[in-house]
Amino acid sequence: MSAVARGPSKLALILRQLKQEPRPILSSVQSLHCTYASKNDHFGARHFGKEYLPRIAYNNPDVQITVSRPLKKPEESLLPVIDITLLDGTKRTVEMAGKQSNIIFDELLNLNKTVAAKVAKATGSIKKGGRSFTKTRRIL
Helix, strand or coil, rough: CCCCCCCHHHHHHHHHHHHHCCCCCCCCCEEEEEEECCCCHHHHHHHHHHHHHHHHHHHHHCCEEEECCCCCCCCCCCCCCEEEEECCCCCCEECCCCHHHHHHHHHHHHHHHHHHHHHHHHHHEEECEEEEEECCCCCC
């Protein structure tokens, strides 16, 4: 019997999604803690948790990621946020209320770029893909 091509396997499709560009490398982040409703609210935040958090976790194995999805009653108010702890210990918060998942993802990447640029400027080093390079000047 001849083998019939069935297309990519389920694992191949999952890996393709995890390795999708742009790769979310969070070089200046120590931990992420996401809080959003478990159902009936915070649609962009829940989609972010489903689509983007697995990619972030795959590409940043050293970043500790926790998700809190408390059940909330309709009369309760819960603000969806990402609490970010940077490597230097400072904390930042990204509010996810009323935002689409791709906007939340872009804000997180921009925050990382801003912090990484400040660190590189202060220390004179550049971080690329988890590797550190130090700027040197050649004097002739």
